[in-house]
Amino acid sequence: MPIQYFTGLSAFTELPNHLQKMVAKIEDRAGLGIEVERSSNRTMACEFRKGKAVIRVPAAGPLRKASVFHELLHLKRHFVDGVPKLVYCDDDHEFEDENDARTPEQFQCLDNQIEHLFIVPTELTRYRKERSYWEERMDKSLDLMRAPCDVLLAWEFIHRVLNGGTLSDKVQALVEPLSV
CATH class of the missing domain: 3.30.160 (Double Stranded RNA Binding Domain)
Structure with missing residues (x-):
């Protein structure tokens, strides 16, 4: 094709x-x-x-x-801007189990979450109506979050990109047990 x-x-x-x-x-x-x-x-x-x-x-x-x-x-x-992409690149590593084998995928997810801290504010500046899309997406993702890194990145996104709003209490309840 x-x-x-x-x-x-x-x-x-x-x-x-x-x-x-x-x-x-x-x-x-x-x-x-x-x-x-x-x-x-x-x-x-x-x-x-x-x-x-x-x-x-x-x-x-x-x-x-x-x-x-x-x-x-x-x-x-x-x-254009030359921002590097976060990737897993240990070619010699043999994955021990299914969870370990997800490491490259987890790096990709982390890179995307970090990128959204920069991209979404620019997107919302031009397309303000997309705020509700991002609020809904974050609300759904908070229900699935268990990894401390994901919770902290969600907290950052909600407070820095969405300026807190309606999800502030929900994400704070996930952060408090982490003792950070």
Whole structure:
């Protein structure tokens, strides 16, 4: 199957000018085209590394401008701003069990959580209505959090990005047993 590029999507021409310019800037600085993959998920995502950038878009429905902006901010921080990506890179390590084997995935998750501390404020500056999306997403994720690192990053996100709000008490109740 041939590679499809983000600029080749019919929906690309319907995006606002600032997003089209952002794509051009990222592709120019990265020296590559941003590939696109269709996904059965309703949400967008991106994946990138040296020499490759991919945005996953829903197979059906229109592209949400705020979601496009969000994924482009991830790519911009890496390819334009030069922010390194946190990755697990011990090739000689043999994983002892299933939990240990999740280490690379956990590094990827940690990197994404840290990135959101920088990306989401920029997203909310341009797309203020997305605040409710992030509040709902954080509310759901708080119910699943058990790792102290995840709880502390959620506390930081809720207080620094969402300015506390309705989730302040909920995340504080998760932080208090950690004795930090």
